[in-house]
Amino acid sequence: MEYLPNQLQGITGFELIACFHAIHPVSAEAAAFIRQKSTYLTVKKGRFIRSALDKEEKLYFIVKGCVRCFIKDEGREITTWINGENNIVGSIRNLGLDKEAEEYLQVIEDSILIEITRRSIDEIYERFHEANIIGRKILERYYRDAEERAFLSRLPSAEKRYRRLVLTRPELIGRIPMKYIASYLGMKLETLCRIRTKSLHTPIK
Amino acid sequence: MEYLPNQLQGITGFELIACFHAIHPVSAEAAAFIRQKSTYLTVKKGRFIRSALDKEEKLYFIVKGCVRCFIKDEGREITTWINGENNIVGSIRNLGLDKEAEEYLQVIEDSILIEITRRSIDEIYERFHEANIIGRKILERYYRDAEERAFLSRLPSAEKRYRRLVLTRPELIGRIPMKYIASYLGMKLETLCRIRTKSLHTPIK
DNA sequence: TAGATTTATTGACATATGTCAATAAGTTTT
DNA sequence: AAAACTTATTGACATATGTCAATAAATCTA
Numbered sequence: 001m002e003y004l005p006n007q008l009q010g011i012t013g014f015e016l017i018a019c020f021h022a023i024h025p026v027s028a029e030a031a032a033f034i035r036q037k038s039t040y041l042t043v044k045k046g047r048f049i050r051s052a053l054d055k056e057e058k059l060y061f062i063v064k065g066c067v068r069c070f071i072k073d074e075g076r077e078i079t080t081w082i083n084g085e086n087n088i089v090g091s092i093r094n095l096g097l098d099k100e101a102e103e104y105l106q107v108i109e110d111s112i113l114i115e116i117t118r119r120s121i122d123e124i125y126e127r128f129h130e131a132n133i134i135g136r137k138i139l140e141r142y143y144r145d146a147e148e149r150a151f152l153s154r155l156p157s158a159e160k161r162y163r164r165l166v167l168t169r170p171e172l173i174g175r176i177p178m179k180y181i182a183s184y185l186g187m188k189l190e191t192l193c194r195i196r197t198k199s200l201h202t203p204i205k
Numbered sequence: 206m207e208y209l210p211n212q213l214q215g216i217t218g219f220e221l222i223a224c225f226h227a228i229h230p231v232s233a234e235a236a237a238f239i240r241q242k243s244t245y246l247t248v249k250k251g252r253f254i255r256s257a258l259d260k261e262e263k264l265y266f267i268v269k270g271c272v273r274c275f276i277k278d279e280g281r282e283i284t285t286w287i288n289g290e291n292n293i294v295g296s297i298r299n300l301g302l303d304k305e306a307e308e309y310l311q312v313i314e315d316s317i318l319i320e321i322t323r324r325s326i327d328e329i330y331e332r333f334h335e336a337n338i339i340g341r342k343i344l345e346r347y348y349r350d351a352e353e354r355a356f357l358s359r360l361p362s363a364e365k366r367y368r369r370l371v372l373t374r375p376e377l378i379g380r381i382p383m384k385y386i387a388s389y390l391g392m393k394l395e396t397l398c399r400i401r402t403k404s405l406h407t408p409i410k
Numbered sequence: 411t412a413g414a415t416t417t418a419t420t421g422a423c424a425t426a427t428g429t430c431a432a433t434a435a436g437t438t439t440t
Numbered sequence: 441a442a443a444a445c446t447t448a449t450t451g452a453c454a455t456a457t458g459t460c461a462a463t464a465a466a467t468c469t470a
Contacts, residue, residue, distance in 0.1 A: 071356065073360060073361065073365070076361075078359050078360070078361070080352075080355060080356055080359060081355075125338070125341070129334060129337075132334075132337035132338045132340075132341050133330070133337045135337075135341045136330070136337050136340045136341040136344060139341060139344035139345060139348055140344060142348055143344055143347055143348050143351055146348055146351030146352050146354075146355055147285075147351050149351075149355040150285060150286075150351055150354040150355040150358060151276065151285055153355060153358040153359050153391075154283050154285060154358050154391050155278060155283070156278065156281070156283070156391070156458095157426075157427095158426080158427070160278070177446090177447065177448090178447075178448070179446095179447065179448085186358075186359050186361070187427075187428090188427075188428060188429080189447085189448075189449095190427090190428080190429085190448090190449080190450085191426085191427055191428075193448060193449055193450080194427095194449090194450085197449080197450090361428095362456075362457095363456075363457070382416090382417065382418090383417075383418065384416095384417065384418085392457075392458090393457075393458060393459080394417085394418075394419095395418090395419080395420085395457090395458080395459085396456085396457055396458075397418095398418060398419055398420080399419090399420085399457095402419080402420090
């Protein structure tokens with residue numbers, strides 16, 4: 001197994017490979033293959049990725065910027081996750097048994113993404129066995145993240161959910177609009193606003 | 206790679222291996238190793254698994270029965286998931302940054318479990334490379350499940366959450382006590398009770 | 411089977427959060 | 441810099457869900 005030369009790390013197009021490499025060594029052949037199968041994208045704030053027309057499932061590595069996912073419930077958006085740099089994001093096909101629950105991915109800061117199709121990922125798993133180690137470890141982390149989201153959203157009061165977010169994702173506060181944070185926390189913007197002004201005066205006990 | 210002989214499937218102690226085998230072939234050596242590292246447990250309804258004293262993280266394959274996970278928030282239980290046969294369950298270390306959020310696993314039907322330590326799992330991944338394929342595929346599924354839980358719990362009304370559960374986990378209704386379902390759905394037992402009696406008269410539009 | 415315990419149902423009332431609206435503050439566009 | 445637009449703040453009021461309490465029904469245990 002050859003190692004990815006150090007000098008290549010950080011060079012445009014290699015961020016994703018560097019991310020993998022930090023988990024487990026990536027051979028030069030695998031690196032070349034991954035690079036060949038991936039596409040660099042620049043996406044403006046507010047844009048949606050993965051248009052409804054696309055049949056193919058795609059995954060995105062966030063080099064720079066921020067992406068949120070939301071579903072619509074009776075026309076209202078519910079943000080289900082928000083992710084920044086060095087995360088892999090994608091929509092989960094078939095989450096919804098019903099049409100209502102379709103997922104949208106929206107870039108909420110000008111972003112640089114690396115796109116790769118689900119099919120290419122499967123090809124990588126088949127060709128390069130060690131990719132399964134990397135994939136498995138990444139999924140362990142993503143599973144934990146999803147558990148955390150499920151936990152957060154079950155906290156029984158709006159204030160607790162906000163406090164939990166401040167504890168676990170402090171970087172989001174101030175970085176992205178409050179309306180998305182409110183939606184992610186399962187409350188209205190007005191409620192979040194009241195909690196925040198209140199908590200200026202009542203510190204955590 | 207040798208295949209697990211068919212006649213061994215279904216025999217006591219081989220349920221877990223059969224589950225893996227259905228995903229990807231398991232060699233006889235790997236099967237023997239897994240079997241050696243795992244323990245068969247019979248657990249009575251109501252019992253907790255993984256006592257607080259255990260330092261080691263363990264995972265459990267549910268051969269028969271049902272297990273729920275809950276955390277405590279100011280003394281109140283919040284059920285975070287409920288799983289039945291052929292699922293692997295375990296607590297996630299370090300979910301909580303705070304002590305409050307410690308997880309409990311409770312068997313809610315007389316159950317048969319196969320226990321295996323996290324350390325043994327890691328050993329399996331190292332010794333048997335193909336285990337990473339199986340692990341990766343299992344985690345893909347578990348990630349989806351966790352996403353579904355996060356989605357469910359963000360639905361903005363108690364009735365919608367209940368309807369979603371009826372859609373996605375119909376087997377739970379009638380099988381386990383309503384109080385656990387209510388907790389899982391983020392509502393009080395009384396609220397669930399009212400929703401259920403109401404929905405007898407108002408069918409889904 | 412009877413008694414004890416747990417779980418489910420229903421009612422009256424309390425409260426956190428949603429809704430709607432008006433305004434302010436902040437951003438982007440021209 | 442002004443205009444246009446988006447996002448945040450605050451108030452008055454509505455409502456879904458929680459709380460507490462009193463039974464009823466179901467399940468366990470001796």
